[in-house]
Amino acid sequence: MNLLYWLDPWEPSPTVVIAVLAAAILYARGARHARVSLLRRISFWFGLTALYIALHTRLDYFFEHEFFMHRLQHLVLHHLGPFFIAWSYPGAALRAGIPFSWRRRFIGPAVRTQPMRLILNVVFNPVVAVVLFVxxxxxxxxxxxxxxxxxxxxxxxxxxxxxxxxxxLFWWLVLDPRPAPPARLAPGRRIMIVVAAIPPQIVLGALIFFTPRELYPIYSICGRAFTWISPIRDQQIGGLLLWIPGSMMSVFGALIALRHWMRLSARERLIEERRRDAPVATRPPAPVQAH
Incomplete structure (x- = not known):
């Protein structure tokens, strides 16, 4: 079996191909005009590639026939891939990749409509974001x-x-490097929501790991890809993947949000110092009175 065999999708999906291809074209087109560092480019392409591999390759067979492989798939789809895409902060490049006439005639008016604003306000609400994520x-x-x-x-x-x-949506909210506004959340609140998502993941992962009975018999009914792994051991590995790597991704997100907070705080202090010193530096000298 060669690489092409593994890249051949187990269940072809035109939706995946169109969505990934559209994102790739827009980013490649926009990155030529927007200022995008090499590290941010690598982060975006890594995240997008990870999503494609988890959605549209031969590995999907194993994702459907082993619980721990299914958890590995969702670790990529929910954590790893979106994390690296959001970390690359691709908004400027993707926006630049859309033709200006499309942005002016379709994208801009659609975003400014009342229903769209309501939807964005709901999904980017910090409480809703955590509840949805977990x-x-x-x-x-x-x-x-x-x-x-x-x-x-x-x-x-x-x-x-x-x-x-x-x-x-979640990682875009957490890893936004901008101050608020234009970011939807202040840096401190970004840290709070990603930290709030850690305990429920640990609890669920531990519950799955320590349960002595088979919780997901569907894999035994449909046939397991790895017959040498017992159902309980498969379940335990899946619980560990949710418990440890899933929680660690949230810890990494909190550290990056903390770094953004420190950077923005230092910049605000610098701006305040310049404002404070500006009147002194620009004040004209007092006139000398003749006696």
Whole structure:
């Protein structure tokens, strides 16, 4: 088996191809005009490639036939891929990649509509962001829901895309390097929401790891990809992936948000010092009175 075999999708999806290709073209086109560092470019392409591999390659067979592989897939879709895309801060490049006439006639008016503003205000609300980020993990791991999602290919794709979209929204909110405004949250609140997402992930991962019975029999019913791994051991590995790597990604996000906070605080102090010193430096000398 060569590399082309693994790149061949297990279940072809035109939606994945169109979405990834559109993002790649817009970014490549816009990065030529926007100021994008090499590190940010690498971060974006790594994140986008990771999403494609997790969604549209032969690995999808293993994601559907082993619980720990499924958790590895969602770790990429919900954490790793969106994290690196948001870390690259691709907004300027993607915006520059859209033709100006499209931005003026379609994108701008659509974003400024009242329904769109309401939607953005809701999904970027810090409480809603945390609840969605953690709640989707819990929802799709409910045993009856998980059973149906792994049997119905349409629900399976809804599940995967919901993780991607929510991951992009959450990490975009947390890793925004700008001050507020124009960022939606102040740096301190970004740290709070990503820290708030850590305990529920630890609790769920530990619950799955320590449960002595099989929580997800769908993998035994449909046939396991790795027959030498017992169902309980498969479940334990999946719980650990949610418990440790998932939580660590949130810790990394908190550290990056803290770094942005320190940088913005230092810049604000510098601006305040310049404002304070400016009147003294520009004040004209007092006239000398003749006696």
């Amino acid at each position: 709640g989707l993990i819990y929802f799709w791991l409910l045993s009856p829901i998980h059973f149906k999602a792994m049997l119905d290919w349409r629900l399976y794709r809804v599940m995967n895309w919901s993780m991607v979209v929510d991951g992009l």
